[in-house]
Amino acid sequence: MANRLIDEQSPYLLQHAHNPVDWYPWCDEAFEIAKRDNKPVLISIGYAACHWCHVMERESFENPDVAAYMNEHFVCIKVDREEHPDVDHFYMDAVQAISGSGGWPLNVFATPDRAPFFGGTYYPPKPAYSRPSWTQLMQRMSEIWNKQPEEVNRQADQMLTHLRQASARISSPSSNGADEDICVDILETLLKQADKEKGGFGNAPKFPGTMAISYLLEHYHYAGDEEALEHALFSLDSMIQGGIYDQIGGGFARYSTDSSWLAPHFEKMLYDNALLISTMCDAYRITGKEIYRTTIQQTISFINAELKDNTGGFYCALDADSEGVEGKFYTWTWEEWQQHAGDDSGMAAKHFGVLPEGNWEGTNILHIVTDVETIAAQKNLTIDEVNGAIDSVKTKLLKARAKRVRPQTDDKCLLSWNALMNMALTKAGVALQNAEYLAQAGDHMEWMLATYQTRRELVHTWKSGKSRITANLDDYAYLIQAMLLLGSAVADNELIAKAITFTTLVVEQFGREDGFFYYTSSAQKDVPVRKVDLYDGATPSANSVMAYNLWVCGMCDERSSWVEQAVSMLKNMSATAARYAYSFANWGIVLQRNLRGMNTVVVGGGDALRAAAEISSKYLPHAYLVTCEKEICELPILEKKLFGSNLSIFVCTEQACLSPVSSVREAFNLISK
Numbered sequence: 001m002a003n004r005l006i007d008e009q010s011p012y013l014l015q016h017a018h019n020p021v022d023w024y025p026w027c028d029e030a031f032e033i034a035k036r037d038n039k040p041v042l043i044s045i046g047y048a049a050c051h052w053c054h055v056m057e058r059e060s061f062e063n064p065d066v067a068a069y070m071n072e073h074f075v076c077i078k079v080d081r082e083e084h085p086d087v088d089h090f091y092m093d094a095v096q097a098i099s100g101s102g103g104w105p106l107n108v109f110a111t112p113d114r115a116p117f118f119g120g121t122y123y124p125p126k127p128a129y130s131r132p133s134w135t136q137l138m139q140r141m142s143e144i145w146n147k148q149p150e151e152v153n154r155q156a157d158q159m160l161t162h163l164r165q166a167s168a169r170i171s172s173p174s175s176n177g178a179d180e181d182i183c184v185d186i187l188e189t190l191l192k193q194a195d196k197e198k199g200g201f202g203n204a205p206k207f208p209g210t211m212a213i214s215y216l217l218e219h220y221h222y223a224g225d226e227e228a229l230e231h232a233l234f235s236l237d238s239m240i241q242g243g244i245y246d247q248i249g250g251g252f253a254r255y256s257t258d259s260s261w262l263a264p265h266f267e268k269m270l271y272d273n274a275l276l277i278s279t280m281c282d283a284y285r286i287t288g289k290e291i292y293r294t295t296i297q298q299t300i301s302f303i304n305a306e307l308k309d310n311t312g313g314f315y316c317a318l319d320a321d322s323e324g325v326e327g328k329f330y331t332w333t334w335e336e337w338q339q340h341a342g343d344d345s346g347m348a349a350k351h352f353g354v355l356p357e358g359n360w361e362g363t364n365i366l367h368i369v370t371d372v373e374t375i376a377a378q379k380n381l382t383i384d385e386v387n388g389a390i391d392s393v394k395t396k397l398l399k400a401r402a403k404r405v406r407p408q409t410d411d412k413c414l415l416s417w418n419a420l421m422n423m424a425l426t427k428a429g430v431a432l433q434n435a436e437y438l439a440q441a442g443d444h445m446e447w448m449l450a451t452y453q454t455r456r457e458l459v460h461t462w463k464s465g466k467s468r469i470t471a472n473l474d475d476y477a478y479l480i481q482a483m484l485l486l487g488s489a490v491a492d493n494e495l496i497a498k499a500i501t502f503t504t505l506v507v508e509q510f511g512r513e514d515g516f517f518y519y520t521s522s523a524q525k526d527v528p529v530r531k532v533d534l535y536d537g538a539t540p541s542a543n544s545v546m547a548y549n550l551w552v553c554g555m556c557d558e559r560s561s562w563v564e565q566a567v568s569m570l571k572n573m574s575a576t577a578a579r580y581a582y583s584f585a586n587w588g589i590v591l592q593r594n595l596r597g598m599n600t601v602v603v604g605g606g607d608a609l610r611a612a613a614e615i616s617s618k619y620l621p622h623a624y625l626v627t628c629e630k631e632i633c634e635l636p637i638l639e640k641k642l643f644g645s646n647l648s649i650f651v652c653t654e655q656a657c658l659s660p661v662s663s664v665r666e667a668f669n670l671i672s673k
Helices: 011-015 028-037 051-061 064-073 085-099 134-147 149-168 180-193 210-223 226-241 270-287 290-306 334-352 372-379 383-401 415-431 435-452 473-489 493-510 542-556 560-579 582-596 608-616 664-670
Strands: 041-046 075-080 106-110 116-120 457-463 466-470 599-604 623-628 648-652
Touching (some): 011 075, 041 085, 051 134, 064 134, 085 149, 116 149, 180 560, 180 582, 210 270, 210 582, 226 270, 270 415, 290 415, 334 372, 372 383, 415 435, 435 473, 473 493, 473 542, 473 623, 493 542, 493 623, 542 560, 599 608, 648 664
Parallel strands (some): 041 075
Antiparallel strands (some): 041 106
């Protein structure tokens, strides 16, 4: 028999719709019932592609006896963290304060006033991993609720006080001020965390670290530091050759469970792939290496084939599991390999590291162990012959894999992640000079505005024709940046104007007196504490993106107050970015651009489009390009500039626009380096 979740849109909630637990979705009704019945609230948070969420569901939430206890003693709420990231942020902060760590599934015990008093992540059905069983924990929480209500209320009040104080604390400027030495400090901090043997940063589990890699690439561009470039490229190459990359179908998994990039956590997320595309575009523009072009194209092809809705939007993720087994869709036993690989299996096995005994838990994850050049030399074949043989095997394996049970698709479309993908398409279009990618980005931008915009404001999620849930700061911040990026790339100043309009709304509804922004708008009341998102986690912090947006929009709209606000935010985050560079890498990127000298480059007059295309072909991350094809353009930065039949290029800083020049070469000489 189905529970209340059967009427929800979220694939994650629908996965739990037939649990014997009497789940509520996130709603006021659940808390009202808890208050009426004097019961604690059990809030369980996860997402559709989460492996350990599935494990806990099978072990506990599908168990009738466990569910009966939950239903009797708690009001139970199931939350999709991707639908309600604000809820997830609030309770994750609480659990991290309680236990020192977090993750998913996230299980929190709260009062009917939504205040958390205890929580953790995965709990086993029997005591293990130095943890009590799920039932033991619930029994203890129920006992404390009934016998020690004063203690519960005290803990809840203390937690709310802690979370409010944490939200109020914003980093302060470096005692030395924000200067170019900060950029070197960030570099040195990142390189201290770098895994020089296997690429990436830190030990297992190892995440892509795209923002840290992009910082290294930009630092090389500005300062010529070879160590920064070497580690950035080594990290990308290691991932592309590793099991974290789907060697036959394209696309990256969320992270590697080992330090060698062999064994991924097999879920594929839209945001990871979008960010990796963007970073590989930077690498390609700097190096021209074909491996980055090829991988960008393969990853976009994967996303278009596997994560694209027929209306034009992009889905969230592919699950890690199929048939109840993590990675089953992607791995190959030796017998399966021999059956499907065919006559060229020997060379391909050597290339992909396939072994009779398996390379992971008795099966094989494809990863590049021996390069094509080495195999060609050993076999006395040409590189084209070896590539042809390997491509033949990949085609056969892909055909065989298509007959397997696919991992479930989380087919909701989030505005924030779609905006990241839009930026990836735009960057790929510019970096690869691919008009099709730019056209797709344009069509996708139209889809986003038609889908998520309701009157003046935005919503967060869409599925099956229904848009819902109030948008958060990252939805606005990423969309604004996507508009700015695409508007610049295709000379669409209306998009830039729309970005300015949305920035005005963000300042009004999300702004704080200190210049930073809350994660939720002033209209949202369902979470007790409004969080300030500063940390660059799996995706860039919305505040760091808004610092960039304020600078660009402030320049284009000639609002000096926005430019000053952006600079103030960066100064206040400079010391933190230098000390914790990996966790604040996007702050580092924007800070470095600002310290090196951000410019707007205004191109107008005769031959403006050709000149703009020539300028955008160069890797200039600190320069924002605005193009005016007409004699008079309406953006404030363009209104006072008259463009005639001759080419005019204005290079502008935050203080003023320099005298116009009439050639691209002269413009390059003026752009800060």
